[in-house]
Amino acid sequence: MxxxxxxxxxxxxxxxxxxxxxxxxxxxxxxxxxxxxxxxxxxxxxxxxxxxxxxxxxxxxxxATAPKPEFRAATRRFKTIHPEGSTQLAAAAGVGHGLAHVLAGACKTEALQERLSPTDLRARILETYPAVTLEGLCRWLWEHGVPVVHILNWPKQLRRPDAMCLRVGARPVVLVVRKEIAPARLAYLVAHETGHFMSGHLAADNNAVLVDDTLPVDEQGFAKDEDEKVADTYAMELLGGDALRSACRDVGKQSEEVKLAAAALKASKGTGLDAGQVILGWARLTEDWKLAGMAMRYLMTTQAAPIVVNDVAKSYIDLNALSSDGMDHLARLTSMRFDDE
Ligand SMILES: [Zn+2]
Incomplete structure (x- = not known):
């Protein structure tokens, strides 16, 4: 037919x-x-x-025979500078809500109620992890009832936002969408979204969603919106604050990627800083993004960043609480595989 x-x-x-x-x-x-x-x-x-x-x-x-789909009521905020962005971001929010509900139902831990300052959260993460890395941050969030996944398999030609955070009941959920290989860059995105919900930006109601179209991963300080400034400041403090800024300056002038990687490792050693963040910060100072990108590859001892996020997610997802439809949906959007369980 x-x-x-x-x-x-x-x-x-x-x-x-x-x-x-x-x-x-x-x-x-x-x-x-x-x-x-x-x-x-x-x-x-x-x-x-x-x-x-x-x-x-x-x-x-x-x-109806001639259906007219309508999004379910939710408080939606779209952080975009593009005039046509909001229709596409509304679709993104719909996708986000659908997936966030699946994740909220599959998260074993009760959701964190406390709002932690970036310095407090940093101190907590450093109790267990040597630095606030992508993996450490995602693990901490899952352990405190905040699911984080990467939507690798975003629908074709639908505007790909950088990230979003949502609330399902009292539970915040973080969805990363931007394609990036370097874990340090996605760590910044997750830290930014954490800044949003820790600062109460999802407090409006139980279905709030905040979609970040484009985040200043590579440049700081152009956020015009107050919430964006707050979330960015939170992210920078969480990732190292003054200590990070000073380590980035210590790296000094560099013109070879291996030397830059070595200098970043040296500057971050024993400081609770992630060498990848030091390189990112160094690039913000020098604007030498090309060299920074090459140097970051030398630090990649893990998988590509989206896989890091989803491997962590997979280790926390309660498969028994997941319906077969939920599992199918999650697997499709994140490329996680559950058939070997
Ligand atoms: Zn934001």
Whole structure:
């Protein structure tokens, strides 16, 4: 039944006004789904339920013969400087909500209620980890009931924001979307999102979402919005503050990547600083991003940054609490594999 009257196709095509093409909606359709199953009322209902959950739209809005999907009520804030950004970011928020609900249900620990200052959080992480690294930060968050994952498999041609943070009930959830290889860069993004929820920027209601379109990973100080300034300051303090700034200056003039990597390792040794952050900070001072990028590769003893985030996530996710649909959805968006469990 390849006709365009197929109700499954009509349903997927109906998300256009929300900024999602039929092909992008198909990204959220489980692999077992066959469009022909929509000829049956029960089959169509199943697809409606799955899409409503995964894209955070009201199920009732999908029931009509000519469906008009509507996002479920949420307090949404979009941090973008692009004029057309908000429709695309609204779609991103829908995707974020759908995934955040799955993660919140699969997190064993009760959510952290305390708001920690960046120096306090830094001190807590350093009790267990040698520095506030990407892995250390993600582990600490999961252990305190804050899920963090990387959405590697973002729908094609849908605007890819850098990151978002959301609230599911009282639980904050951090989603990283930006593709980066260097762990230090994603550590900055996670630290920034942590700054948002630790500073109460999600306090408005239980369904709040904050989408960060583009974050100043490489440059500091251009954030115009007050919340963005607060989250950036929080991130910088969490990652090392004055000690980090002084280590970056100590690295001095460099023109070879291996020497830069060595100088950063030396400057960070025994200081609780991550050498990758020292290189990032050095690049902010010198604007030599090319050399910094090459030097960071010498420090990569771990996997690429998104894999670091998702390997940590996988070790904390409670598989018994995950429905098979939730697992399918999570696996699809994050590229995590659960079939070897
Ligand atoms: Zn932000």
């Amino acid at each position: 390849a006709s365009t009257k197929n109700p499954a196709k009509a349903l997927m095509g109906s998300f256009k006004e929300l900024g999602l093409t039929a092909a992008q909606v198909r990204h959220f359709v489980p692999e077992w789904w066959d469009d022909d199953a929509a000829a049956d009322e029960g089959g169509l209902l199943e697809l409606q339920i799955v899409l409503a959950r995964r894209l955070n739209v009201a199920l009732e809005s999908l029931h």
